[in-house]
């Protein structure tokens with residue numbers, strides 16, 4: 001059985017209400033950071049890490065995303081005619097190879113765990129990545145690539161989540177790790193809690209939006225109850241892996257993370 005990570009799920013079904021009115025007609029993931037939409041950063045990071053299949057979990061009103069990754073024959077012809085080869089190349093980097101990209105709809109906003117579960121039939125019996133495009137990570141070696149290297153180094157077993165220390169008063173915005181053994185970049189995880197209050201958080205080591213998961217997480221999600229905020233939480237499903245003896249690791253990546261799900265983070269990025 002191949003244990004290489006070649007598939008990635010991009011949950012992009014969110015309404016993006018924090019960016020209204022902009023998101024009234026454009027998906028949040030299409031909002032641009034300098035010259036590229038947010039989603040392009042996530043795709044570039046996945047490609048650099050060797051991902052070959054890209055699974056988008058979308059919702060109503062996100063068709064601009066599908067167009068973005070399609071080829072644009074009229075535009076390409078016009079650029080070609082004008083000899084604008086640089087721009088042509090830039091444009092071509094956005095269109096995906098046929099069959100490399102799939103779109104699944106999450107019909108109801110039941111949470112991140114539910115969004116990932118919606119893609120279950122496209123994941124075979126192999127580990128897969130999840131990338132939350134809101135978390136933009138500037139790094140010399142792209143974050144997911146760092147994680148895949150660490151995951152393979154640890155025997156390609158269990159689950160791995162990107163992790164970063166956050167101020168204690170911010171724990172209620174994140175999944176938080178209860179660390180069993182701190183090995184430096186890598187920590188083994190004893191428990192995970194979604195959005196605990198500062199005084200109840202087991203640490204200030206937070207989950208950032210990059211995951212490598214074993215397919216058994218999808219089975220767990222199958223039977224998952226609602227958790228924090230009344231939503232089906234990915235954090236809870238990963239936490240359950242620990243109980244069934246799967247290893248779960250946190251990985252302190254090298255790089256700077258920007259929370260582009262918030263206006264302040266977006267501006268900073």
Ligand code: G1P
Nearest residue numbers: 112135173174175207208209235
């Ligand atoms: C999600 C996850 C949370 C994680 C965070 C990272 O929360 O549920 O565990 O720490 O992403 O950005 P959200 O920001 O979607 O509420």
